[in-house]
Every structure is written in C-alpha cells, then in structure tokens.
Amino acid sequence: MKITASEIYKSIEMIRQKSPVVHNITNYVAMNNTANALLALGASPVMAHAEEEVEEMVNIASALVINIGTLSKPWIYSMLKALSQARKKSIPIILDPVGAGATSYRTQTSRELINSEPPTIIRGNASEIMALYDDKSKTKGVDSASSSDAAIDIAQKLCETHKCVICISGATDYIIGKEKIMKVKNGHPLMTKVTGLGCTASALCGAFAAVEKSAFAATVKAMAVMGIAGEMAADVAAGPGSLQTHFLDILYHLSERDISQRLKVED
Amino acid sequence: MKITASEIYKSIEMIRQKSPVVHNITNYVAMNNTANALLALGASPVMAHAEEEVEEMVNIASALVINIGTLSKPWIYSMLKALSQARKKSIPIILDPVGAGATSYRTQTSRELINSEPPTIIRGNASEIMALYDDKSKTKGVDSASSSDAAIDIAQKLCETHKCVICISGATDYIIGKEKIMKVKNGHPLMTKVTGLGCTASALCGAFAAVEKSAFAATVKAMAVMGIAGEMAADVAAGPGSLQTHFLDILYHLSERDISQRLKVED
C-alpha cells in the first residue's frame, strides 16, 4: 500500500469542499485548539457534551471524536450515548484515551468506552495504547524487545480484537491496521511543548475519516498533515507560542507542493 | 438614525475609562477568547457559573452575557438565576443562542431563557435567530423570499414580542430594533475560520451596552468595532491563527481614525 502527496491533498480538497461536521466531546484544555485546527483544515467543528443533545448532534455529524483529557462522570455517560448513536448511524468514531495508564479511572474508562462500541480509530502515545490492553492478557502476551515494539504488539492485538485502526503517535507515528502497518516520520520536537497537539491530531483523524472510506488511509493522511504542518510551523516559529499560531496559518494554506516536498511515509 | 465613527469612539473611550464588569456565563471553547477581547477593549470580564454565586456576581456587574455554546443542565439553572437577578438590577442582558436549531435541546433552552426574562440583546446567525421563533407561528407567519428576509421577518416579530434588540450576524450584520433596522457591512470572511468570534461579538455587545443607554446603538457599535478590528486583522494576518492574535492587538489600539476610515453602517 502506498499513500501519496496527491492522495492526501485530494482528501484535503474534499474536506475544504464538503466541510464535514466533526462532533467533539473533548477536554477543556484543547477545545479551542482543536476547533481552530478543524476550521483551518476546512471542517466544521461542533462541541457538545450534554446527555440531552449528544445523540441529536451525532445525527448531523460526519465523524465523532471522543477525548478523555479532562474526564468526569457526566461526560462519560454522554460519551457512551454518543458512541452508541455514532455506531447506529455508521459514522467513524475516533477515541483519544488521554492519560490512560496514568490513573486507573482513565484506564478503566477507556476500556469501557472501547468495549461499549469499538472505535474506528484509536490514537494515543505508546503508554496510553499499552494501557488499553487487559492487564492479565498483557502479562501473558507481551515479551517484546523494546517499549515501542511492545506497544506495536499490543496495538496489533487491539486492532484484531476490536477491528479498529490504532495510531501510536510519537517521533515516529505507527498506524496499525489489519495485517498492515505504516510509519509517518513527519513532525518536530517543538510540537511536544504545545498543549493539545495530540488532541488536535485525533480531531484531524475525524475530519479525514469523514471524507474517506478507509479508516487506515484517513489516519495516515491526518498524521502526515499534522506532522508536515507542525514541522513547517516549527521552521518559522520563535518558540512554542508562535508555533501554535503558525500551525493554524499553515494548515489553512497547506498545498499539494508542501505535502510532496516533506511527506515521509513508510511501510 | 445615524451612528458615526465619533460616537463609536466615544463609547470605546467610556469603556476604557470605566472598565465595566461584564459577567459571562459562556462556553468552554470561547471563554479565553472572549475574556481577552473584553480586556483588549477595556472592559473587566468575569466568568462565573456556579448557582451559589451567580446572583452575587451579577450584583457587581454592569452587563450579563449568556452564551449556550457548551450547554448542560447545571449551567442552565445558573443562567436562569443570573437572568432573573440581572433583570432585578436592570443591567443589560445579552443572549447568544449558539446552535439553536441544531438540536432541540438548544432550541428549547434558548426559548426557555428568553421566556424567563427577555434579554436586552439577542445575537446569533440567521438560522439561530429563526430557531428562536415558535414553530407553529412560524409556519403561519413566514413566507419571505429569501432566508435572510425570513430571518429579518422573524427577528422583527421577536423584537416586538420580547421588546429586545436582535442582531442577525453574517457577511452583513442586521441589527433590528423597534421600527428600525441597521446594517453593518464590516468584517472579513477569514473571521469565520476562527472559533469563538461570534461569541466575542456577543461579549462586546455586553461591554457597549454597559456604557450606553440605547441597546440598539450599543449593538450597532459593537458589531462595527468587531467587523473593523476583524478586517484590519485579516489585512495583516497570514491565516486564521495570526488573525486571532492581530485581532486582540488591533482592538486594544483601535483609534477613531481606524473606525472612520472603515465604518460601513447603513440604514
């Protein structure tokens, strides 16, 4: 399988043209960032978390993004309702299990969400993805050489069990689907000094999945666009403050040429 | 009626001098933006939503801005308490019915808020304003040629029923009062790519209404200032990220000359 700059750009054009509604139930810290990134890309963000309206909002959305960054009980209840409705309407579901592994509340909630309705795409860093796997099985199943290998191993198991695409993000992003794996090597270390860029990546996965049949291709494209806009922003930024501003400006203007000059996708 | 650059600037000077406290019960996405815009204009924003304190906070405020962008039940309860207290203290109330029409929860909540205490000013886009009007009456009353005409027609009915000023914002903003209507043609399309600028407009209406007897004039002035600062920002911005930054810088320094050079207000 190969994903070209031209194909990525075609998806961006579709997003800009169709302006798909991406419904986000996300954290307080990153709401503004992710709404702005979705707008800059060409999508239509909506943020709604009340149990009274999440189902109706899902009905007008083309993708649902669930992010557990600032979790609490009423939000979990709404996430479950939204997930169930998204599955009924067959729109793609993206889960960002922020902080899974850091507290048992986050780990358990992530697993509960996944077990209620398997997401189309799960995006997290290595430790978050590893935390999604049931502890008992983990002790039996995992004996990989490095933590990155261990995360990939677990991602493959999750992928098989839940029939979903897993993205392990980091300096290299690993996108893992059924019997396939791709690496995106775009991005810049300064991006780790800006809050909410991981959450933004998950939101962009939602926008791409909204216009793309293959969830695997959508994830690769979203992560490539994220990384390319991020490294272009880092090239001109004076620090993490201006990186965020440049990131949105660059995302808004991103051209096929920008992508083809920088794309680093590998099988 | 005529609203001049000089009159607009006089109101800005009053805001800068008096620093009126504007109490916002608003959404998570736009809180930071609107607080910063109010500060840049010269007002004193406060954000408080707990039922235990909203009345006391209203007591020290010169305007109350209610925005339903990320609604939930406890917030609605506090909005109702704050509205009632604002009416008792006779301070202007601004309502931004974000997403009315998109879900029945938002439509019903907007109507409930309006029926509990009629706001002084309601600001929304055409579809939000149209959603505020009772469905049954709508089927009888509306037969206008275009959706913009339909929205104006409904705004006039709302204005009559609730004795309030309605602002339908868009490429052209329509400000509708008792037997009068004005258009503000300032602004720039790039503003639609930044989240929370609509919410910011509502917050600025609060600041102007705090220093201005006429709610109609306050709304026209706020929308003109919003549009002028927005188009000045768009002129120098590289995209939606830097537009937001420039917008605040420009709002902070806005001069009478800036306004007189760009003001596009029509009867």
Add this chain to the structure above:
Amino acid sequence: MKITASEIYKSIEMIRQKSPVVHNITNYVAMNNTANALLALGASPVMAHAEEEVEEMVNIASALVINIGTLSKPWIYSMLKALSQARKKSIPIILDPVGAGATSYRTQTSRELINSEPPTIIRGNASEIMALYDDKSKTKGVDSASSSDAAIDIAQKLCETHKCVICISGATDYIIGKEKIMKVKNGHPLMTKVTGLGCTASALCGAFAAVEKSAFAATVKAMAVMGIAGEMAADVAAGPGSLQTHFLDILYHLSERDISQRLKVED
C-alpha cells in the same frame, strides 16, 4: 536573604531537566495558557479534576496547584480530596483564590480550602489575599495606612497562622514568609490586559516549588521569571494578543543573561 539570577537560572535548569509533573485543578479560562506556560518552562502539566482520580494523579505529581477561577461544587469536593492527598505525600500545594472577596462563595471556599489543609504558597492580588482573613479578626487587627500595607499586614497574619508563604501580586509583588519579605518589581502593565497571567504565575510557583526546598525562594523565583518574561514580551509585542505568544516563546528560551539583565528583587 538574597536571590540571584544565577540561582533562579539553576532552578530553571532543574525544571527543564526533571520535567516535574504539576497537577492543576484550575479554571476553564486559563487551563490552556497555564498548560502551555508550564510546558514552555520545562515542566509537565496535568489537568484532572474528577473525584475518582485526583488522589491517584496527586501521587504521580511533584506539586499541586489549586485555582478557584471557575468554581462549582463538584470541583470543590475534588480540590479537598486532592489537598488532603498532597499533604499526605508532602508535595507543595499552591492556592490561587481567584475572586475571593468578590463573592461570598469564593471567599468561603478559599477559607475552607485553607483550613482543610494549609497550602505551601498562596498567590493572589491584594484584595483576594485580604479576603482570606477572617472578618471578625480583620476588624480588630487591621488599621494600616494604605491598602497595600493592609494587605501585607494580613498576609503576615495568614503566614503565621497557616505556616505558608503568601504572594501578593501587583505592579510590585510582595512575597511574605516567616519573618521575611521580598519584593519583585519585574513585570509590565500590558500583562494585566491578558487573561490568565495571574493563574499562570501560580502554576509557575508550582513548578519552582517542585524542584526547590524553600517555598519562599521558589515563589520569589517564579514571580521574577514571570515578570521578566512578561516585560521582555511586552517590549516586542504589538498588543495583548501578541504578548501572550511572545511570553511563551521567551519563557521557553529564557537564559541566565536575560534574568541577570532585568532582575529586580529587593528585600
């Protein structure tokens, strides 16, 4: 006692090297700002407020920052749980009593938090600090010449009662410890036109206290860094919008030379 640029920079280097986890239970308005400022300084921010997880999050943190800016009942409950756990784990606790004095809910909550577990550091403006002192005693104890003197007088009483460091921030920041007081005269008036910079100062106190034995020295250093980065940002900013962006860029790159050229700390 003397605090030099070299000592301040040594603490920054420790923060950059250790990346201490700073757990924030803070307000919706400033969450994004404070997370970005902590990242720019070199710390690792986490935001978590659910009663189910705050204790576990405290366990992996090196400092706890409590900020009551957008208060409500479930958050207070979580703040109390987090405070108690932080005290058990002996990590520094920073309290920002935003708006104490403005409503009785904020005043009472601030006092309740302090009485449940005395914070290591309390940072607020003069009126917030004065509101923390019990009314009855205040009528007896305070007869100072100016409001600034009155605030210092009260801060000294609070310091004695609760064995904590008090920072009264303003054009001059007063840091008050047991039988000592220092002034930080860095900063710039434009900083008051950006929302959340006070909250950011409290969060930075958390980062410094995480790597520093003396809470007093940590507070002086945090306020000096805040003021220096703020005035350097104001020097190049076109207004409050760009100040925020520059502030983060400058904080990220802050050098010993920047500090020694600008440091204004007095006994």
